[in-house]
Amino acid sequence: MESGAVTIIRNCGLFCGLSEASFAKIAEIARIVRFKRGQMIFREGDPCPGIYVVGEGAVRIFKLAPNGKEHVLHFAYPGATFAEVAAIGRFNCPAFADATEDSVCALVPEAGFRRIADEDHAFCIEMMTGMAKWVHTLVGLLEDLVLRDATSRVARHLIQSDSSEGQAEFTLPMRKKDLASHLNLTSETLSRTLHRLVECGLIETREQRIRICELPKLQDVADGLAPAEFA
Amino acid sequence: MESGAVTIIRNCGLFCGLSEASFAKIAEIARIVRFKRGQMIFREGDPCPGIYVVGEGAVRIFKLAPNGKEHVLHFAYPGATFAEVAAIGRFNCPAFADATEDSVCALVPEAGFRRIADEDHAFCIEMMTGMAKWVHTLVGLLEDLVLRDATSRVARHLIQSDSSEGQAEFTLPMRKKDLASHLNLTSETLSRTLHRLVECGLIETREQRIRICELPKLQDVADGLAPAEFA
DNA sequence: GTTAGACCTTGACCTGGGTCAAGCCCGGAC
């Protein structure tokens, strides 16, 4: 195992709580994989190669419709894992993945993961609750897409991005077209929506940088209460 | 414990594989709960009372938007469980639930479930993979809502409902308005869509009964290949 | 430098599916 993989796995949300014994087992078989920007990592339907842990860069997980439309399910940044659901549930890759930046990942082959799950009860419980959280997140996403309009979705996403950094200002970590796809919008609509929010003074933008000026009002927009100035 | 709850739990997908020891523990604390048609079972945000197992009837799990629009996440019929995700992940109820028919459920309080998860490794693994399957299902739902149009969604749902019974004919187990909500449509649009499918000869309907006449063509519609007659 | 190709923005236009409204049918209360 390359030394890099150990570090990556130590620092990821999923495996950082492992017992020393379990960790040693994973360390034996994990390996480093590198991807260039734009490179495809796997395709929907591919056999699942194991659990990927992002060390550097950024990975985009997305679905492709027969007509070519794509929908970004989520982004994985350093410390996050992907393909873990397929590994646990023993299905093939349920979506596509590619690197949006030059990226370094640790790959834990499925067999290794399975051995740990069989032996390490605490890990198993953690995975169980981890999956439950995933379900929770997905239900939230679904709710968003189904119950809110474009403007609310954008506002909500901005608030969430912000609160995770705890400041009033942050940088969008992905291209706008990918964000648009994640929110089930076209990039045109996202562009127009951000523009309207700027015009109303709720946010300011400069390139990929976004500052929230009027959080309470933005919150109202996210909740579907169209403020008067949204004529 | 009432005798009924034992039977219900024995026959449900989630707990039927339990070891005798684990089963005995659950049996000690499970109890029967009954709901009248239309009765609310829990509300979004309520503390999670435990895992419900449906014995008879039908339960509808749904989200409510601030503007009153509702979205049906799924239906639980005899043998199915609900609220299990919240119980495992330790969050409050993430949605509303009500009975669409007079229903009988077994309720396994969260504490009891947790004890078993702590002690029964095989059960724990089963829950883990069960949750992974849930994620898989939800991603499929999301994909459906986002990548397909109304007609494809309806066609796909019909095919799935059918294949689960393995015949060319089946009865919709829910009201059309609830199905519409599940597919993120209004009941008007569902009505019109079914009507078009009937006109094209792909299906026949009589009340809640639906017969698929041209499965291959219906499959094409589900895949977004609009057949010529869909002018 | 300049050419090529992503992005992103903005405008003009179009359409799938929602909204509103009317009418039918059926089952349950009385």
Add this chain to the structure above:
DNA sequence: GTCCGGGCTTGACCCAGGTCAAGGTCTAAC
């Protein structure tokens, strides 16, 4: 029986957001 309310269908109309097209800007390649 008759009344009432909910579910379902159908038609007419409308609008949020998609599509198409035209620049503008930045980076990467040569």
